[in-house]
Amino acid sequence: MTPYLVALRAIVQREALRFVHQRERFVAALVRPLVWLLVFAAGFRAALGVSIIPPYETYITYETYIVPGLCGMILLFNGMQSSLSLVYDREMGSMKLLLTAPLPRWWLLSCKLAGGVAISVLQVYAFLAIAALFGITAPPLGYVTVLPALIVAGLMLGALGLFLSSMIRQLENFAGVMNFVIFPMFFLSSALYPLWKMAESSELLHDLCAANPFTHAVELIRFALYVELNGAALGWTVLAMAAFMALAIRGYDPARARIRGKA
């Protein structure tokens, strides 16, 4: 096996081991979307009527509508969680171990990203399984076709986390990320309400939602879960992923790192 693949396997395994050691993280990551699905959606189903929109062929319940958005939520929170753990690693010093390995940094960062996405995708499947137990299901083949969509969306949100971690100087600044990245990204998207609903109240908000890469990630997942490909959503998600990854690699460039006073 080449040194590249040996390192990839080790970094992914380490992420997995770390995750196993933090069981509360798994539970938290699962409880959050379930609360939305079982409590929030139940409360709102009467208030929010959802008309027939693609990829749905019939009237659907609100719970069914928000499942893809909640899958996206898991990926979004996990992306930010791995960003947080990178900042923590940097403060604790273990990031130095990774960055001084004799491999290109872009590869080391990509391995880190792959490890995070693998964990996220497993969590999404755990969530989909529990949702199915409550009767909120998708076509059986959809559970297979959603996999590549989850990977692409996970990579995009993980790359965003990676980029943010290169920008954040200290762990204390992470609350800002919650307020200025996670919440706007989640609420200004099609995760909880279809965009045409948003357009009814404000064109500006609708445009913001339509420009939000998280909207495209959610739509990609939504269509894939119903065995359909949303080409536009895929294109925008891949484009956003490439942009975030390029920014992350730039942020971790050794010729730039110290300018902002960190290693």
Place this chain on the structure above:
Amino acid sequence: MSGLRVADLSYRYGSRVALDDVSFEIAPGDFCALLGPNGAGKTTLFSLLTRLFTHPDGRIEIAGHDLATDPRRALGGLGIVFQQPTLDLDLSVRQNLTYFAALHGLSGKAARIRIERCLDRLDMAERAGEKARALNGGHRRRAEIARALIHEPQVLLLDEPTVGLDAAARAAITDHVHALSAEGTTVLWATHLTDEVRDDDRLIVLHRARVLADGIARDIAGGEPLQARFLAMTAGATVGEGATA
């Protein structure tokens, strides 16, 4: 070919100079202590030597490989023990070492054999299965030194590796690393504690971003205790000046 060569290295954080035209060379198999008060520039030098960040001024060669033009070979020949502990406390000693071996492209049986050998060398073989969290400070450091040796580096860098350890653990680690250099590893040992430097060690004194003295410790001390000589040389250093450097 030298073990480690640094030529004309300068670095500044904005207007503050952290390293000013630093040059030195360490022969293969030498133990070289880098002594300097806090803020002298030791940590900046280590960050540049380990390519945590880079700078266009100056040149660094590790075991004959230029760090700027051939970073992978240069880093491949470098073992590093950082000042901050970098073990994953939830993993066992062996798991920590296996992870590191993989970052250097080593896996399977080859990695296992080297890990056992390195742990043995540092008298840590019995603790291989223990969680890093269960180890005391001295043993954690030894595990980190064992880890830094897995890929058989020609050059070993240690950044104040005895910080926070008791006298016995400090002495044991100092002895271990001297033994490594006697076996042929080039060692650069950064410290601000003069009692870790032996009379016949090579010594570089770094002060206010410059090399203040470079020679054999005994000669630099000039018949005085090294501690007294070092304090006299660096007198006037402002405490806390450039604390991060």
